Amino acid sequence: MISVTVAAHGGRGKRVVGGNLKAYGSGRLSICDLDIPPEKLEIHQKSNFSKFWSNLFEKLLALTLVLFQTCFPFLNRLFEKPKQDNIEARLAARRSRSLKLPPPPIQKLNAKVLLEVFSYLEGSSLVACEGVCKRWRKIIEKHVDELPKVGKDQIRILFDEGEIVIYPLDSRKTSTRYPMPNLQRLAILLRHLSTLSLFVRGLIPIEATPVLRSLCNLHLRPQQIYFIWSKFSVESISLLEELIICNAETLTDIGFEECSPNVYLSDRLIFPIVHQLQSLRIWNDAKSGPHNITDATLAQLTRNLEKGCRLETLDLTSCRVTSTAIARLIYAWALHPSSDVSITLNFCSDVYRCDVLNQLSQRSIHLQNGKLARNGCVLTISC
Secondary structure (H helix, E strand, O other), rough: OOOOOHHHHHOOOOOOOOOOOOOOOEEEEOHHHHOOOOEEEOOOOOOOHHHHHHHHHHHHHHHHHHHHHOOOHHHHHHHHHOHHHHHHHHHHHHHHHHHHHOOHHHHHHHHHHHHHOOOOOOOOHHHHHOOOOOHHHHHHHHHHHHHHEEEEEEEEEEOOOOEEEEEEEEOOOOOOOEEEOOOOHHHHHHOOOEEEEEEEOOOOOHHHHHHHHHHHOOOOOOEEEEOOEOOOOOHHHHHHHHHHHOOOOOOEEEEEEEEEEEHHEEEEHHHHHHHHHEEEEEEOOOOOOEEEEEHHHHHHHHHHOOOOOOOEEEEEEEOOOOHHHHHHHHHHHHHHOOEEEEEEEEEEOOOOOHHEEHHHEEOOOOOEEEEEOOOOOEEEEEE
């Protein structure tokens, strides 16, 4: 199965990256609500049958009140409606009292100054400020991506189980679970959060486009993105590329397990972050065809190693890589070791273990039991 390193998980056992997860249930987003703006989401109307009984009850109640007022005149006081003049007078008095109170100094600040003040607050304080008044809420909503966010260790969006699990940075605190909302509520739930790891499971083609569009707009700033058991539509591939580009400043670890269509999991998808990539995992059961990850990606990873960059995990299944590219990668690491590396290659038809070992031995690099030690670092290869 897929390799999982301590480095990729930050030493935290509860952060899951494929392999040992199972799906239960069939929780799903409401497909009919996916692309509906929030202001158009309406409460389901009552059925005609319930409307009939409701109207009948109201008429019977009105008739009963008329009978009581007719038969018992002294009860009129209980049903006497306040005069409209009295209501308007009270409202006018209330307005005059409110006008006498001077507005607080902070309400006199313009939007630019308020935004500067908000930039010094923590994410949790911003959430509280959002509920103060409509003006503050609009300013925060407009600039939410520029303001501080509440940091989380991992956000798991589990479409197959119909829930979202959010893990805090403090390992002593427990995770928080939410039932899967519609897409608009999902964006509201996550817009003030940033995360080290984004884990998405059970995505289906009809949901892929709106979900990926929403994730692009959220700017969660993850260091790791992992998709498992997800099927992308052809139209959503460009949004998947955009998601990677949007998070290129922070993203160093990416993985796809049992995702399709395979042909779109390619070098082009990885290239925006390959210069800083530390972990790459592409895994499936080899029954759905090869992935278009080629020697071009390995060549860039080799150049990264020659510059002294870190590489921690390379786990490829059914990819179009060759023995020569793997041998060059290992040789570059042997000259510039900076961290432990785990290389796992399964069902890569152009990679042969004996060819890799022969090419390395010609450069005086000899592996023992699939391991190579250099300067306190260890490279492990399985193919």
